[in-house]
Amino acid sequence: LTESFYKRALRDRNFYYFYLTESGPLQIWVSTIHNTDDLNKVKEPTGIFIIGKLWDAEYISDINNMAGCEYSLVRGSSGDFNTEEYNLSMSFPLRDWNEVIVGYAVFNKSLNFVENYVLLSRVSYFLFVLLAIVLLVISFWSFHRWFDKPVKQISMSLKENDMRHIEKLKHEKNELGTFANIVDKFYSQKKELEEAKAKAEESSTLKTSLIANMSHELRTPMTGIIGFSEMLKDMLQNSEYTEVIQNILDSSRRLMRTLDSILNLSIFESGKMNRKNIKMEIIDAADETKSIFKQYADLYKDKNLECKYTNEGNVKVYVNRYLFSEIITNLIDNAIKFTKEGSVSVSVHTVMNKENKKFAVISVKDTGIGIAPEHQEIIFQEFRQVSEGYNRTFEGIGLGLSLCKKMAEFMSGKIFISSELNKGSEFSAIFPLVIENIPVSVTPKPESEVIETKKEVTTEEYISQRKGDILVVEDNQVNLDLIKVYLNEICNIDSTRDGFSAIQLASAKKYNAILMDINLGPAMDGLKTAKEIRKIEGYEHIPIIAVTGYSTEDDRKRILDEGLDYHIPKPFSKNHLIDIVRKFIYHN
Template sequence: MREELGFFNFSINKVLSKEQSFLDQARIRLLYYGLFLVFVTSGTLLASVYFQGQLLLAYTSGFLMFSVAVLFKMLTYRPNWRVVSHVLLIIGTLINVSIVYISLQNVNIVTIQVVIIVIVFGYYMLGQKWGLIYSLLNTVPILLFLVMEYYSNYVICIKPNKIDQATMVISLFANFILLIFIHSHFYNAFIKNFRQLKTSIKEQAALNLKLEKAIDKAEKSTHAKSEFLSTMSHEIRTPLNAVIGMSNLLMMGSPKPEQKENLEILKFSANNLLAIVNDVLDFDKIESGKLVFENVRFNLVELMNNICGGHILKAHEKGLQFELTIDDSLKNKVFFGDPTRITQVVFNLVSNAVKFTSQGSVWVKVTCLEDRHNKVTVKFLIKDTGIGIKEANMSSIFEPFTQESLATTREYEGTGLGLAIVKRLLELQGLCIKVTSTIAEGSEFSFNMELPVSTAVITENITKQVEETQENYLTSLKVLVAEDNMVNVMLMKKLLSKWKIIPTIAENGERAVEFMQYGNFDIILMDLQMPVMNGFDAANEIRKMADPKKANVPIIALTASAMIDIKDKIHEAGMNGYVSKPFRPNELFERIRSLIALT
């Protein structure tokens, strides 16, 4: 930044600044030294013509000398090189025309030199447009004068001045020096500018190379992160599959009331851990823009009861009142949407409400705002009497890995991803979340969602009928289970035995292919990560079999992986679909039933 200049400043170093381009600095230097040279020359000419009695030329030289001094002070006090250049060129043009038409009434080598200086100076200082304008302003009057002189039409009443040989020499000498200085100065400036440009190009090439390496490193880091998340997902979900699966099996076995309560707590804790894992993995998918929303049938009432079931127990443990209210008009409807993402949003909001409320109540309300027969606008509202949120922190709570304060993080724990995921999931569907909160009184989160509705009606009889169907529908099926984890093998045996199925177990992909070669199966449940041969390769080998029946057998991938492109890889391997571990028994049953119905 240039320092403030005083009136008595004469230093060019204070006029120049680092913010100016190299070319602009060269222009300022040219003005600074050029004005000094013109001042000295005009002073010398003034003395020469004055003592010769050539008053018109003396007045002209004096005016030029005074104007140059003023412009020099403008440049060193309030520097604006463009304005100074324009004023100097206008003065030069006027003086040149006045010398030709009044003082000398003649065109000689000096006037030609001045025209050339004005043309060169105009182009170098102000660019092509103004250079052309000042060139025409100087050349046209000179040419016009030559035409009038040629036809002897130019006559005025003022007697022209005559300049002697000494004055002519001084003028020519000064003009030559000025022309040489202008060309030399700008030639040097352009050479330096080209060198600087060449250096900048080399530096830019080096930066581009570094940038390419950084991008490559970032891409490798992203790939490594995805691989790490996939591996960690598999390692965490695999034991969770056993915990949640066994809990579901025990719940299906009509446990005693106290046992059922224990199982509910166990199941809630496992689902809570699964929700944390899903938060981290799904946030990665959201940030990468590869999250895909499903559009499947679901029962909203059943979904809300499942979401709030575990939270009710947690709330009661803390001595809180928990109230779930669902509009009666929503109870007998079949909705289409993504129940998994709705679960994530509501689960996180309810979990926060219970977590940050030490006394009082938590309300979850699901109301019908508008029913248009085939579409219903549903309002989800979660309210609590918890610690509340400061107005200043309203926006930051939706940032990833952020809680309202460090004290909040230490006291209540958590990943800080819940509300960030809630906001992003809603935004991806074109929805927004509303928040109202008062410190020490509580908070209220709400959002509206439009859901398509089926004309089918849910009844208890239909639900019971589905449960009874599960007991008999799969009895005659021959199922091949490819699974290497012994705990999951035991879980699958117990679960399938509930449906009166005795499965064949293959401990790896290679064994699964061998079983298919020598036996017949109606469906294959294929784990993806197995020793010897993984599930993808095994599915490819099965699809290549000569027997069309064996080659087209339905294959369901059972995967604990969370890779973003897992669906694409499963499809490329020729599998018919997948069920994520941990899975609900009904989810697996429905997937098997739908595939068997197609064969």
């Protein structure tokens, strides 16, 4: 026991090492001795305890018996020992005093039982796979026989709408047989519903077609009636026939307003009025309103009403132009109709709600008969009026305000009324305002004016611009004559009543514009004629203006989509027709 031995014992407190002898490895285990109150061996030891154990044959035999393994000693530090398949080996390094490995104690455990287990597992796996394949084949056959084939028959019956595929299946006394009977009943009900739907759609189509054709057939002759009546009124001013002619005009306009109301109501009821096929655009509410107001001030100038118009400035709304015009037209028409004396005021301004959102407000105020509070709700109902029955005071079918309400709500707007009996009414149409960053230099200024009746266009005003050549294609002789009378002061006119002649005339001469009726007959309608004229060299950008009795928004959209440049519905006024023709011919 050298001094280095004691130093290591005092330092490590517990350690062991091996000596290799002829009889086997000798394990030396060293531990310091401490008092019982120094369990953690912190204090100086009172002595050293040394045990030596020889791994002799008897000790190895005891280990083999307890662990069921075989012991062998491998001398050296390489650690390379051969192991056999299905044999578990564990090696224990033997270190000497200097911590150098002098050998390994190797314990080997035979795993022959693993080999047997692996073989048994392989046989079991094979049998399991074979059984699974058999069961899968049986399941597939059963699935095909009892489920897949019947379901395919049902699916084929539904796909081909032929219940003969499930005729046998319906007699099966199982769930699929019950399901087949349900499918058969469903198909029968579906067939009945499809037939009913087809009849309803056919009826709706016939109704829409009837109203559209009725509109066209009424608008075409009304164009001649209103147009030539206006000409007679201008020719026979201050004569005994002036009042008679005015009665004709008033009756004609009333008929047109009634027709428009019925047509618009049918469009709403048919469900065709939806945002997918109705074009919405940003328009200047002030300009549109002022234009409509001027037209009505001119039409009813004989009532000697004071017509006031005010506009606060830039007021733009996102609406459908046709529906917006219909709303404003109805409100202004009602105001003038129910006002015998006094004034009608139209204002365009903006308001802000509690959420700081701005809205455009178009207000139409009159000094007419007014509406009692108990009647202010029913006037927005279809076919309802304040005065009803045989003794009603005013004419009309009671659709105007109900349609205004539907149109406004369709465009995210609302209609409000403020009225007092025998003092007047104020109707306000409110729409969300479009906010735009417009340069100050071009921002419209507020305006307020008294609308004066429009003067008739004179030959002297346009004589300097008498250079336009236009082609008028119109199958109705009365309307053709009216257009010639309206436009002969400002342009040279060639005319024809069918599409084939129109193509020939366009091929022979270059026109500045073409007025095209749409209903020219089955052989060559106005849309086909316009397409053929577009193919003629030089007519790619010549304006082709539709002048037609087809006046709905769907009609207008279809006509413009076919390549025409503008849509003028019948009946039209002289000033409106001249303004449009001048715009396209002289101002491009």
